[in-house]
Amino acid sequence: MALIVQKFGGTSVGSTEKIKAVARRVLGYQQQGNQMVIVLSAMSGETDRLTDFAQDIQKIPNRREMDMLLSTGEQVTIALFAMAVKEAGSDAVSLLGDQVAIRTDDMHTKARIKSIDTAEIKKNLDAGKIVTIAGFQGVTEKGDITTLGRGGSDTTAVALAAALKADACEIFTDVEGVYTTDPNICVKARKIDCISYDEMLELASLGAKVLDIRSVGLAKRYRVPLHVRSTFTENEGTWVIEEDKIMESMLVSGVTYNKNEARITIKHVPDQPGIAAKIFLPISDAGILVDMIIQNTSDSHLTDMTFTVMRSDYARAMEILKNVAREIGAKSVHGDQDIAKISIVGVGMRNHSGIASTMFQILANEGINMEMVSTSEIKVSCVVAEKYTELAVRALHDAFVLDKENMPIEEEF
Numbered sequence: 475m476a477l478i479v480q481k482f483g484g485t486s487v488g489s490t491e492k493i494k495a496v497a498r499r500v501l502g503y504q505q506q507g508n509q510m511v512i513v514l515s516a517m518s519g520e521t522d523r524l525t526d527f528a529q530d531i532q533k534i535p536n537r538r539e540m541d542m543l544l545s546t547g548e549q550v551t552i553a554l555f556a557m558a559v560k561e562a563g564s565d566a567v568s569l570l571g572d573q574v575a576i577r578t579d580d581m582h583t584k585a586r587i588k589s590i591d592t593a594e595i596k597k598n599l600d601a602g603k604i605v606t607i608a609g610f611q612g613v614t615e616k617g618d619i620t621t622l623g624r625g626g627s628d629t630t631a632v633a634l635a636a637a638l639k640a641d642a643c644e645i646f647t648d649v650e651g652v653y654t655t656d657p658n659i660c661v662k663a664r665k666i667d668c669i670s671y672d673e674m675l676e677l678a679s680l681g682a683k684v685l686d687i688r689s690v691g692l693a694k695r696y697r698v699p700l701h702v703r704s705t706f707t708e709n710e711g712t713w714v715i716e717e718d719k720i721m722e723s724m725l726v727s728g729v730t731y732n733k734n735e736a737r738i739t740i741k742h743v744p745d746q747p748g749i750a751a752k753i754f755l756p757i758s759d760a761g762i763l764v765d766m767i768i769q770n771t772s773d774s775h776l777t778d779m780t781f782t783v784m785r786s787d788y789a790r791a792m793e794i795l796k797n798v799a800r801e802i803g804a805k806s807v808h809g810d811q812d813i814a815k816i817s818i819v820g821v822g823m824r825n826h827s828g829i830a831s832t833m834f835q836i837l838a839n840e841g842i843n844m845e846m847v848s849t850s851e852i853k854v855s856c857v858v859a860e861k862y863t864e865l866a867v868r869a870l871h872d873a874f875v876l877d878k879e880n881m882p883i884e885e886e887f
């Protein structure tokens with residue numbers, strides 16, 4: 475008998491018909507002899523609807539009350555789901571975060587889970603019930619309701635799976651799994667069967683939106699096998715598991731792109747200690763995140779500094795930097811919003827040279843100029859002009875043969 479935690483997202487429980495379908499499906503798994511813990515999100519659109527209400531009344535809503543409000547969406551779906559299970563002839567119990575209890579810190583609207591009491595869940599499972607738990611919410615030591623931040627139900631599910639030492643955590647969503655790239659821009663995109671936590675973390679942070687990134691970090695830490703799959707088919711989705719359990723490593727597992735960044739260059743910056751801090755401190759003080767940073771070596775005691783920020787922060791960053799440039803005696807500040815960051819990700823890169831140069835050659839063959847490059851152990855990212863995004867993604871997907879399954883890393887190019 476296995477203990478399985480399953481999470482169904484908003485689109486999967488978006489109507490009473492859909493909730494009934496989820497109940498039937500979960501009952502099927504229970505009848506196969508499994509103990510089932512079901513985490514649900516609010517109906518699709520509901521959390522946005524509640525947020526709009528709040529903003530009609532308070533421009534910046536009080537955070538404690540916001541949690542009180544937003545947590546109601548999940549209360550609705552778990553209650554209806556439990557009814558649907560009962561109606562189908564089995565038994566279920568719905569539990570809110572504080573009934574479990576899922577304890578969090580008191581950072582309202584972005585709380586972090588500190589501990590989970592599994593006693594109530596286990597008692598109900600042992601009584602043969604399906605246990606359904608509200609995603610996205612918890613309770614502070616004082617007894618105040620908290621929420622975990624938008625998309626937080628994935629984290630609830632993984633945290634419960636870790637606490638219960640579940641055999642698997644399955645995230646049901648409206649896509650078939652994790653793809654080698656965005657199927658909307660590359661028809662050859664292939665669903666990945668197995669991927670490591672580290673690769674998933676890179677893919678998630680680079681814009682593959684299937685899984686909330688915090689939940690992947692948690693799954694990695696507690697070695698929870700994660701299965702991302704579709705609510706609307708029976709097909710196997712993508713397993714996110716430990717790297718050494720994956721039989722065949724790919725050289726490159728996926729190609730991603732991010733059009734949400736902008737590039738900023740400060741020209742002729744004095745090349746001396748303390749200057750980088752002078753540039754980046756006011757940026758971070760303004761709450762602006764910086765991603766890639768490049769500084770060249772200089773012969774003339776002057777250098778250029780280039781980096782990227784979120785496009786939504788671009789105007790603010792430019793304003794701050796024009797002042798900074800004046801203060802430190804830099805020549806000028808330039809920026810470009812029409813850029814895209816294209817990345818290839820794969821654990822195979824760890825012990826394989828030449829992946830970056832292959833990427834550069836592929837882009838060169840298409841006549842695409844690279845403006846910036848950065849690498850990590852399992853990733854190479856290039857900034858290019860935004861208009862080349864689709865071309866670059868397709869060319870890289872083709873060249874690394876990502877449409878073929880299980881190309882072992884020994885393959886020659």
Ligand code: ASP
Pocket residue numbers: 483484515516521522547609610623624625626627628
């Ligand atoms: N209902 C919450 C949201 O829309 C939590 C979730 O869906 O994971 O963000």
Ligand code: MG
Pocket residue numbers: 483484515625627
């Ligand atoms: Mg969601």
